[in-house]
Amino acid sequence: MSSNRIMTVSRAISEAIAQEMRSDPNVFVMGEDIGAYGGIFGATSGLLGEFGDARVRDTPISETAFIGAGVGAAMAGMRPIVELMFVDFFGVCMDAIYNLAAKNIYFSGGNCKVPMVIMMATGGGYSDAGQHSQTLHATFAHLPGLKVVAPSNAYDAKGLMTAAIRDDGPVIFMFHKGLQGLAWMASPEGAATELPEESYALPFGEAKILRPGKDITIVAISMMVHHALEAANALARDGIDAEVIDLRTLVPLDRKTVIKSVAKTGRLVVVDEDYKSFGLTAEIITSVAEENPSYFKSPPRRLAVPDVPIPYSRPMEQFVLPDAADIAAAVRASLGKAA
């Protein structure tokens, strides 16, 4: 059943959750302001009204307790979806995430399951300063036992959330605030998409080539996908044909699609909104280099936040966040063309 509804990412997420809650009574939602408020970033809009406060629970500001409780409930057979309001808040409860949720399947030799979704808002660009603007892809992707997904659009968001809820292990679901389609925060044109009414799941570990091209490969995830597409459009006007890949999930990571692309184009630019060193951009470049460094006709380039806290003041924040112009410049430099 196709639909010509155009839905925002936030509505796609809450629809995915609602559909799973309708079909599986074990699914429930916990977090701060996820009830009547519908989530600070709209991810749980409408759920309290439909399912009531036993299954849609506002919690105190006690992340260690309620994320730990999510682990316990998951191990007891429930399917909790726990919202950690801002990814930046992971600091107060990381133990429950990386030491418990992530490792209990392993510690039990596969005898225990932890079917839990931890969803969190990421991203900056609207002056929320260093403790409310981070993306932290690498922080979670680096630690074994966690699947990590970060959709760039509504269609993917619904499918990946559905898959995350059905997964029997912990899934970190990272939604970028600037992609949610909230009325009060600008979002790029391609974030809201046509959204099927029926329930569907998308597999993890499958990147998507959003724009095929032959001259260079641009790899991105989440918000940076939209900047990459904007850069590719600008570059096309100058006869540069860029291939844009949306990774969609960090763990599992679709290295094959990236490697195949760079084997074809010979050039690579990776862009990430997270901090630069020790992160996603390094992982992608290394994955290609390990396979065959001679794929590179020119040195691979990476764009990310330059290892500083996200500054508050607008000119400084805009300076540290990669944008379409930065990506296009990196592409031109890779091709030995003038900026």
Place this chain on the structure above:
Amino acid sequence: MPSKSQFLWMYEVMEKARYYEDTIAVAYMEGKQPKFDIGAGPLPGEMHLAAGQEPCAAGVCVHLRADDTVTATHRPHHVAIAKGVDLNKMTAEIFGKKAGLAGGRGGHMHLLDPAVNFACSGIVAQGAGPAVGAALAAKLRGTDAVAVSYVGDGAANQGGFLESLNLAGLWKLPVIFVIEDNAWGISVPKAKSTAIADNSLRAAGYAMPGFHVADNDTLKLFDVAGDAVARARAGNGPTLIEVETYRYYGHFQGDPETYRPKGEVAALKAKDPIARFRKAMIDRKEVTAAEADAALARAKAAVDEAFVFARKAAYPAPEEALTHVFA
């Protein structure tokens, strides 16, 4: 009972804080009408205003010195003002200007002024540990400086806060914990977040006295805080104070506040704590109306000057984002 100068000081600080928040509220909407785009205008991002909570700042900070440490929350302006943070630099920081306390790097939730030992931050309860640390430093150095940790009612349920209470009680540190109970943790009322109604009762579990100040009473808080500060300076350890206070604005500016009962804010404004305090001090003949008016005029002038300063100040160069990461 406050002295005359203390009465006037508290009154001026509260009027200054109130006028400051009301002025920011108007400035915040510049560039955000008719479309509310959170990233637009001269004050982009989130903004958490403390109008109504002024007694919590004035009633405690009146007893403090510059060498006492205060840590505050994401709703910090009234406390910063009461602690004596440089108003021009603070306002420039909030406007993201180079002349700001951190050259625009921190913004409204991250105001740090070492000259008066003030710091605030954006993670709930995050300031409790550092306040304990400042108190520890005072004890190790043998001074009688104290520390004050401001947190909200929501923070009372955060692990780090409870750990800080225990550590302070265990080591008998000169720190005062002040819970500004404005009844809401964003959209969640205290009754739905906290297992007991009165957080001052938790003090007993952490080997310190606890006090509850009802209904935003500046004079009552003055007494309770005065005792707590004296206790700490004398080496007799920490205190927990919970103040029932009012949040006139939403959690953040632009908060639709659909969760808030209609008429609640109007009812709170009808018993405005600054108006009550002014009346009390004039009725007791501590201060004349003319003196109070002069204090109010001074307060407003200081705020107006700070806003002029901030608006005129230059933005930092973009590359300044890269400096001051390390010492």
Place this chain on the structure above:
Amino acid sequence: MTDIVVPKGLWDTQKTPEGIVANWFFADGGNVPEGATVAELMVEKSTFDIAAPNAGRLHIVVAKDGVVKPETVIGRIDGV
């Protein structure tokens, strides 16, 4: 043709005279079912969902980010 109208009394216009169309959830010319949420309005930071009064083809009158007041016609539905 039915009008999609911003309801009167939806918000306190004394406080905030205008709002905007924040999102359209169907493309111009697309088919909308009766009762489906077709648009989202924003007034300051409050949002309101607007439903299609009947099924049919949507014609957008006020585009995204366009300013609205109560009783503004934001779109029309061709109930064929």
